[in-house]
Amino acid sequence: MSELEDLAESVVADGMSPGDGFDAALWATLAGTGLVRLTLAEEAGGSGGTHADATAVLDAVGAYGARVPLAETDVAAWLLHAAGLAVPDGPLAAVVAEPVIAGAAAHGEVAGVPYGRCAAGVAVLAGSSVVLVDPAGAGVMVTEGANLAEEPRDTLTLDGAAVAVAAAPDGAARELALRAALARAQLLAGAARGALARSVRYAGERVQFGRPIGRFQAVQQQLALAAAEVAAVRAAAGAAAAAADREGFDAAATALAVAAAKARAGEAAGAVARIAHQVHGAIGFTREHDLRLVTTRLWAWRDEDGAEAFWQAELGERALAAGPDGLWPLLTGGP
């Protein structure tokens, strides 16, 4: 493990509080360690880290099922900064929606906002504008919702809400989709690792027929299959982050890498969650066991920021456009 991975792992493991909802204590620790707004430029108040750095940190967040919108905040901070808007302190979210903007007031619904109820700001990409909404401000009603992992996914109803508005940077919709998908793939890599680590441990502790179930080849084979999936999603997320660091999000190679990483991560998510639950037996299917913290995230996250179907369709389109002579060059396009 790298130094940053070790740091993130210990900050998350030591700093998590039990319970439900936003983990404000962990957030404060992460902020104090400089792990919040990791990839945002230093002049904008970020840590100026790389996407490879983010892979290490989001891996820990995913592996422990930490209740903090770290990935979402990083993406939103980018969008706000790129649009020239001030980046508020605290957790942030970025979503695409179409509220009606009249001057500095907004009307309409903004759905699926991660941690909307406790966000310090929500960056809404509305056509060619970026709109910064304060969910706690006047004219905003928050309707609480949640994904499969009980992570807040709220709806903001704007009724004359005061907002800051700026022109969206060129290609903002595309870059937002790619950044969000990359971050989600990085989180999925962590959740998959967390599910495998718990399963390996459980298989070594749970005794049936007079020996740990991990001694049975049938169980070993399943865990090895899960390990292969964990390796695949980790490799894919890591390589996509490296592509983004090297070439930026405008590059065709980065788009291919992110699409492939999110599609592959989604496949791995289902396979790893299934094996983890099978190995854990009935106890893993209960609320008292913490396996659910990672498996429900695997199920929720594979469908967020573009499910496999979405990114596979894009990749299929690119393969068809490349044709027989262009497919291999497409795959080997990056270094």
Add this chain to the structure above:
Amino acid sequence: METLTRLPVLVPPPAELPPRVAALRAEVREFLAEELAAGAWRPRADVWLSGWDERFSKELARRGWLGMTIPTEYGGHGRSALDRYVVTEELLAAGAPVAAHWVADRQIGPTLMRFGTEEQRRRYLPGIAAGECYFGIGMSEPDSGSDLASVRTRADRVDGGWALTGTKVWTSGAHRAHAFFALARTAPRDEGDRHAGLSQFIVELDSPGVAIRPIPLLTGAHHFNEVVFDGVVVPDELVLGEIGAGWHQVTSELAFERSGPERYLSTFPLLVALLGELGGREFDSGSRRELGGLVARLWTLRRMSLAVAGSLDSGHAPELAAAVVKDLGTRFENELIDVARVLLAVPPDPGAEGGFARLLADAVLHAPGFTLRGGTNEVLRGIVARGMGLR
């Protein structure tokens, strides 16, 4: 919260090919395009088993693309494993006939550099780099497949060397190769240490006492052989490495064998042919997704395989990661066939000269081997399970 159980490294950090390989890649592509335009061969599936073409191997050698990692003093080119990676992935993706030199170039050269004597290196490496000296693999036996440590081929001490008696099987290309490394028992089996008492010998296949018989594949094609030793005398100078260290040597040879591009590209030419057939047709979204799913898996496998190559290149032996690449990669080779059949309802035709129907036939008929050779996927998963502390 309690810290999670530490898992072993299942995939090395991302590796990138150095920019210098772009020119090399372009040269290889240009050469392959010329060969194809001249009709020198047709793209096939599973070419590293079945595409034996000595002219082609010598052409590659003439361009400096064999024995790339062998030092120049032994006739090689002193380049990195990543340069070799680029050449091999280009050849496999094109479905080019690489079988003749495959084993020699992939594992015999590196193994001789690691364990061979100066005399052995001078004897074989220049021929390997020239595309003129071909090797087989002498590991499996009729009663020893996955359980390789149970080999019964015996090497008895004789004056000036060792006399080998026993039988090796599934030796691809033995009827055309010049030599192979035979794994044999040099001390009686010890149940307390099953890996002790094994040694490797360089056996030249025209030696007296060697009998080679074909074992036709299910297609009837002759690639596999049975190689029988009847008191074959191997002189001391052809002992590979140390007597008794055979197990260690063989397992380090396998690390080179398990994670290369041949573990996920065996059926890639079928995907290329599929795209050729699909050109201009209308597609539903389901078909695009099937195709895109293959692209996502293939892209990921290539990044994993490159990560292992980068790790090998910097002197590590990522055994678990190599096992994982082979397990996922060989399953992908099969999945590609499934998708091709769903997207294009053209029956396989083993009698066709080339094209999709022929590639499909070869791919289907060769598929059972993908998940067997180089260690069955079940054995590989056992290695991964052991790495995670389960056994």
